[in-house]
Amino acid sequence: MQLDVREIINVPGERREFDYQPSPEGLETGAVAALLPGWRAHGVIENRAGVLHLEGTLEAGVTYECSRCLKRVDKALTIPMHAVLVEQESEEEPDAFLIVGGMVDVDEIVDDAFILNADERFLCSEDCKGLCSRCGADLNEGPCGCEKEIDPRLAVLRQLLETD
Ligand SMILES: [Zn+2]
Ligand SMILES: [Zn+2]
Known part of the structure; x- marks a missing residue:
């Protein structure tokens, strides 16, 4: 989703909330065997002293595959999202996301948060044989x-x- 931040980009203290249903694709990595429908991302982009920060939560359903017995288990994940948004790439903020033409691509931030937080390995139970x-x-x-x-x-x- 492209979020328009032109109205808050130059106004310290301004904020813009978001709440939408991302439709992720191609994020099956590690133990994630499938993505379940019904993801939700919500939060706020706030101008703090001239810099835009995104704080939010991703609610994501996935099917994990047990690394030992290959059994598939559905799980609901709650993943925090944090991002700094900049208009120009800078060495001080190498992990910042770019604002292009006044728009923020929230899907990119969702994908990033998911990849960083989804488990690489998963066991259906601690003592799976x-x-x-x-x-x-x-x-x-x-x-x-x-x-x-x-x-x-x-x-x-x-x-x-x-x-x-
Ligand atoms: Zn297992
Ligand atoms: Zn046997």
């Missing part, structure tokens, strides 16, 4: 029946015992 490396069964649902991996040194020993 994961999948069997041999047969792929979900070990959370019980043992799969595969024999336990045999230590090669023990295998040699067993062979010796059997030939005796």
Whole structure:
């Protein structure tokens, strides 16, 4: 969403609120398997002593995939958004967002906040047992029946015992 800030850009103390539903795309990274519909971003852009600051909240629904068992779990995230908005890039504010023609692209700030805050790794539960490396069964649902991996040194020993 493009937000028009021309009326507050030169007026210290002025503010402009926003509240909209972003439609994000292509943010599936790390453990995020899918984006759920119904995201909401709301907050305010305020002129503090001549500099525009954006403070807001992103409410984002995602489907995470467990890093161990690949089970998918839906989660609602509440992510804080902070941004400084400038008309010209400067070395003092390398992370600032650009105001172009009096407009701020809030979608960019939403995407950035999401990428910084969404979990790179996700476990369906702290003690998720994961999948069997041999047969792929979900070990959370019980043992799969595969024999336990045999230590090669023990295998040699067993062979010796059997030939005796
Ligand atoms: Zn899991
Ligand atoms: Zn197995």
